[in-house]
Amino acid sequence: xxxxxxxxxxxxxxxxxxxxxxxxxxxxxxxxxxxxxxxxxxxxxxxxxxxxxxxxxxxxxxxxxxxxxxxxxxxxxxxxxxxxxxxxxxxxxxxxxxxxxxxxxxxxxxxxxxxxxxxxxxxxxxxxxxxxxxxxxxxxxxxxxxxxxxxxxxxxxxxxxxxxxxxxxxxxxxxxxxxxxxxxxxxxxxxxxxxxxxxxxxxxxxxxxxxxxxxxxxxxxxxxxxxxxxxxxxxxxxxxxxxxxxxxxxxxxxxxxxxxxxxxxxxxxxxxxxxxxxxxxxxxxxxxxxxxxxxxxxxxxxxxxxxxxxxxxxxxxxxxxxxxxxxxxxxxxxxxxxxxxxxxxxxxxxxxxxxxxxxxxxxxxxxxxxxxxxxxxxxxxxxxxxxxxxxxxxxxxxxxxxxxxxxxxxxxxxxxxxxxxxxxxxxxxxxxxxxxxxxxxxxxxxx
Amino acid sequence: xxxxxxxxxxxxxxxxxxxxxxxxxxxxxxxxxxxxxxxxxxxxxxxxxxxxxxxxxxxxxxxxxxxxxxxxxxxxxxxxxxxxxxxxxxxxxxxxxxxxxxxxxxxxxxxxxxxxxxxxxxxxxx
Numbered sequence: 001x002x003x004x005x006x007x008x009x010x011x012x013x014x015x016x017x018x019x020x021x022x023x024x025x026x027x028x029x030x031x032x033x034x035x036x037x038x039x040x041x042x043x044x045x046x047x048x049x050x051x052x053x054x055x056x057x058x059x060x061x062x063x064x065x066x067x068x069x070x071x072x073x074x075x076x077x078x079x080x081x082x083x084x085x086x087x088x089x090x091x092x093x094x095x096x097x098x099x100x101x102x103x104x105x106x107x108x109x110x111x112x113x114x115x116x117x118x119x120x121x122x123x124x125x126x127x128x129x130x131x132x133x134x135x136x137x138x139x140x141x142x143x144x145x146x147x148x149x150x151x152x153x154x155x156x157x158x159x160x161x162x163x164x165x166x167x168x169x170x171x172x173x174x175x176x177x178x179x180x181x182x183x184x185x186x187x188x189x190x191x192x193x194x195x196x197x198x199x200x201x202x203x204x205x206x207x208x209x210x211x212x213x214x215x216x217x218x219x220x221x222x223x224x225x226x227x228x229x230x231x232x233x234x235x236x237x238x239x240x241x242x243x244x245x246x247x248x249x250x251x252x253x254x255x256x257x258x259x260x261x262x263x264x265x266x267x268x269x270x271x272x273x274x275x276x277x278x279x280x281x282x283x284x285x286x287x288x289x290x291x292x293x294x295x296x297x298x299x300x301x302x303x304x305x306x307x308x309x310x311x312x313x314x315x316x317x318x319x320x321x322x323x324x325x326x327x328x329x330x331x332x333x334x335x336x337x338x339x340x341x342x343x344x345x346x347x348x349x350x351x352x353x354x355x356x357x358x359x360x361x362x363x364x365x366x367x368x369x370x371x372x373x374x375x376x377x378x379x380x381x382x383x384x385x386x387x388x389x390x391x392x393x394x395x396x397x398x399x400x401x402x403x404x405x406x407x408x409x410x411x412x413x414x415x416x417x418x419x420x421x422x423x424x425x426x427x428x429x430x431x432x433x434x435x436x437x438x439x440x441x442x443x444x445x446x447x
Numbered sequence: 448x449x450x451x452x453x454x455x456x457x458x459x460x461x462x463x464x465x466x467x468x469x470x471x472x473x474x475x476x477x478x479x480x481x482x483x484x485x486x487x488x489x490x491x492x493x494x495x496x497x498x499x500x501x502x503x504x505x506x507x508x509x510x511x512x513x514x515x516x517x518x519x520x521x522x523x524x525x526x527x528x529x530x531x532x533x534x535x536x537x538x539x540x541x542x543x544x545x546x547x548x549x550x551x552x553x554x555x556x557x558x559x560x561x562x563x564x565x566x567x568x569x570x571x572x573x
Binding site: 083107253357 | 496497498502508524527528532564565
């Protein structure tokens with residue numbers, strides 16, 4: 001009796017010891033991981049501080065410079081430092097609202113500086129630009145002072161990132177103060193540059209150029225439009241308006257049910273003005289590939305023709321799983337109009353249309369008011385880099401980042417086996433844009 | 448500048464986006480999955496968030512599935528297709544920057560966002 005009692009004690013003691021050893025090694029691993037994480041946070045923080053200090057200097061120099069070269073150089077520096085600071089900020093466990101505002105602050109500063117860099121032609125800053133830069137400089141001075149306080153707290157060990165105390169809360173408070181104090185000045189200033197405040201999927205600012213045409217349609221009319229667009233004839237498939245899109249372009253959100261009317265399978269958006277179908281998306285049908293890329297492209301073309309599109313040409317396509325996305329644009333006469341690009345997604349099983357995106361095309365076009373090119377094709381061709389071997393050329397209208405359009409000559413050329421599209425402004429002869437055409441495994445993409 | 452013309456997404460970005468969609472929208476309808484992907488891309492375009500897909504996905508505290516390590520599971524095919532569609536511009540979230548499940552505990556602040564649409568279990572807002 002006594003012996004088994006002793007044996008039991010030994011076994012239990014052994015188990016306890018093992019548990020203790022295991023527990024201790026777990027604790028050590030955890031501590032190492034925690035230290036590693038803390039180190040990463042600290043590094044991101046100090047990088048951010050570094051860049052913000054450089055930012056203060058770059059802003060100051062920009063105010064002191066009096067040459068386009070100087071503004072270009074300091075503008076580039078501001079841009080670089082602002083983005084780097086923003087990247088590092090994104091690594092820190094700062095809570096949502098303060099993070100968004102500070103990130104926005106860095107980003108917009110960078111965008112503003114970028115514009116300054118690419119557009120500075122005169123020696124002196126305009127009075128408004130000077131005022132904006134001065135405002136930015138003040139904000140950064142304030143931010144740096146606060147960051148210094150947090151930094152010294154971190155060094156002395158008073159604050160830590162991990163454990164949700166001190167450092168995070170301190171940075172939150174700083175960011176909030178920054179937001180309140182002068183952030184609005186920067187924001188108001190930047191409204192002037194539409195491309196800089198591009199901040200949504202529907203790119204509100206691109207639509208400012210032309211309002212959507214047409215009389216207002218009712219929800220019922222919109223549902224009927226969706227029904228006929230999808231080619232649903234029977235009345236047993238339920239098509240209904242499930243909501244409204246609030247925003248620059250008011251529209252209806254419509255759902256079409258699948259078989260048995262239990263699960264929504266297709267989503268359609270129809271604008272209130274004019275009842276235009278903006279986009280449509282269907283759950284991809286499973287199954288194998290039965291039709292070729294060529295056949296699928298033809299299906300896309302037919303689909304558009306049946307819905308009133310004329311003169312469309314295919315500008316690119318991409319295969320994904322058992323579907324093909326085809327991009328088409330309108331070609332009127334000899335001009336290819338890229339802003340009207342429509343995307344059609346075709347299922348490669350049976351050729352059914354599973355996706356449609358015509359946001360670019362419903363804003364209308366100015367094809368009837370195109371200016372005449374000031375350069376001839378030959379003059380434009382001379383502007384293209386002599387390193388490129390040109391294979392085709394045509395006229396095209398391309399969208400610009402500022403939400404406008406411009407007429408350009410499009411030259412397709414090759415260099416060392418790589419294919420490029422170069423756009424020469426048909427009115428000024430400037431090289432406006434370069435795209436690389438990438439062809440791989442049955443898809444043609446431009447980047 | 449936010450990507451500007453021809454923002455290139457590498458194959459890795461597509462897989463990462465697909466894994467995020469799978470982690471956050473598992474069991475949701477196809478449209479719901481594309482909408483979640485679109486929120487990530489809307490954040491990339493927005494000045495208030497990081498400027499890349501990895502930046503948005505891995506932002507500390509942004510997505511529960513990332514914080515909990517679910518993002519390391521291989522994504523189902525449907526999520527990959529949803530990622531492709533989101534990258535190609537389809538946005539059933541109508542420009543949303545946030546989505547949340549109202550039946551789960553969320554911060555009070557998120558309810559101050561403007562609600563754009565509800566798809567399945569998720570509310571999308573901006």
